[in-house]
Amino acid sequence: MTGEAFLAFLGEYWLSIAAVFCLLLFSAFFSGSETALTAASRSRMHSLENNGDERAGIVNRLIERRDRLIGALLIGNNLVNILASSLTTSLLIGLFGNSGVAIATVVMTILLVIFSEVLPKSWAIASPDRFALAVAAPVRLFVAVAGPLSSLVNGIVRRILSLFGVSFASDMSMLSAHDELRGAVDLLHREGSVIKADRDRLGGVLDLGELEISDIMIHRTNMRAINADDPPEICVREILQSPFTRLPLWRGAADNIIGVVHSKDLLRALAEPDVEPENLDIVKIAQKPWFVPDTTNLKDQLNAFLRRKLHLAIVVDEYGQVQGLVTLEDILEEIVGDIADEHDLDIQGVRQEADGSIVVDGSVPIRDLNRALDWSLPDEEATTVAGLVIHESKSIPEERQAFTFHGKRFIVMKRVKNRITKLRIRPAEDQTPVG
Structure with a gap:
């Protein structure tokens, strides 16, 4: 096909080309909206709504019926993707003949993956709250139109799954509210948004119902x-x-x-x-x-x-x-807690040695040691460090006896009758001779 013929083709089918471009934009809108609305912080939206932000209220109402929301967005996304691919195939068949089908497949795959999936979803996940607020109003309108169809599709899916013995509740969470909060605090701590002291305080409040x-x-x-x-x-x-x-x-x-x-x-x-x-x-x-x-x-x-x-x-x-x-x-x-500084061991019965090991009294609570040193020793079966050693060893250890468990090396330094009164703890890979 000559250049003049190609220009003539563009002049004749410019409306269809523009339609494909618009459909790609709609596809990007649906993909980004789905990612943003599912990743948006519900607590932040609730706070914004209480402060009078109407868009946050719309987001909260959309998230309340998450299955209806996602179903509607997926329907819209698939409709525009199929229509864009069909138009592109028709155009390229007219331009290249039967080989236009293969060309259209390659072209639309590249365009949809880059501009309708990866780009909008990356943008949405980078700032989900802001993106969700921006698309809340148009998404609400679309869900109002496509919502009934989405409910019908969800009903069909549930019936099909029920035939295989699979049932699920849309409002059922895998985690309790306390677990959700604890996970969020730990994540924010790893990201640097919450300091260790604040994480420990919040974790202490959440743990009150689990401790006796x-x-x-x-x-x-x-x-x-x-x-x-x-x-x-x-x-x-x-x-x-x-x-x-x-x-x-x-x-x-x-x-x-x-x-x-x-x-x-x-x-x-x-x-x-x-x-x-x-x-x-x-x-x-x-x-x-x-x-x-x-x-x-x-x-x-x-x-x-x-x-x-x-x-x-x-x-x-x-x-x-x-x-x-x-x-x-x-x-x-x-x-x-009773920690004065994140880097100081200001806990009674705990002393850091020059060789990096930790000398602790047997009566030191495991929770206090974990909090002071940011360790994760289990405290379900024992309350104190001595109790943990006895539980793990299934015996009353002798002095200078050593055990390795939970990534730590425990050495019994002193025992009074049947009570372990002092231990040395060092990393398990540190096998410095006991002396």
Whole structure:
């Protein structure tokens, strides 16, 4: 075909060529809209809608019926793609004869992949929220028109799948709301948008419902308490010298908790006329103890603390035996943590050695160690580091005995009776001789 003939062909079929170009633009619109609306942040759209952005409200209503939205966009995308390919094939057959079919296939594949799929979807995924807001109004109009057809198609698909025993709910999420939030926070932390301290605080809030009091309580072996049978002046001295404002009061046996003494109540009693430490009745100023089961989750216990306006509770097991105590501060520390700096080990019972290893007390909670060092040691079966070693080794290890699990090398440094009191932890690949 000569140049003049080609120009004549273009002059004759310019309308069809323009139509193909417009159809490619529509295809790009449908592809980009599908990607943007499915990737848009629902929380951000909700926030924008509350601030008066009408476009965000449209996006939220479109996302609410995601199956209808995607079905309508796919119908529109396929319609324009098929029509564009048909027009192009017809044009090229007229220009090149029967070989125009093969040429049209190659040309349209390249054009559709680049300009109707990869380019708009890459643009949409780069800024999904902005793209979604821009296309919200025209997409709503199209969904209003094609929506019934989309619902019909979805109904047919569901019926076909039901024949094979497959059923699904459009509003069913694979993850719980807490898992969704935790995943989002972890992702933002990896991307650098959320610092480690904020991630730990948010994670602490989300974990409250999954942790029990037994996971964070002060065990009875470490619990500071006052013996009501001691002379009053000794009780007063112990309370005033204690770093704690509240101390359990026991009588006869350490498990027999009869009250909780608040240092302010003690000071008020001592301020009364004619009251001296020697003649003070410590039991009278003690508050009634509050006993809680060790299986209570931290979320419920936090609400109970706030509702009762108390700060300390005695923890008991299913047999009523005292296991320890828990305070409001213990629960709050699960949220805010006790790390002063992201790079400093400001956690009691943990010390970093010059060789890079970590020396920890056996009683250090696994959660605190994970939070301080950004580790991921499991805490489902054990609460403390010593408990984890015992659980994994299925024994009470001897001193200088070493174990490797979860990517770490655990070396028992000190054991008192059956309690592991000190361990050294280093990376598993570091096999420096124990010394």
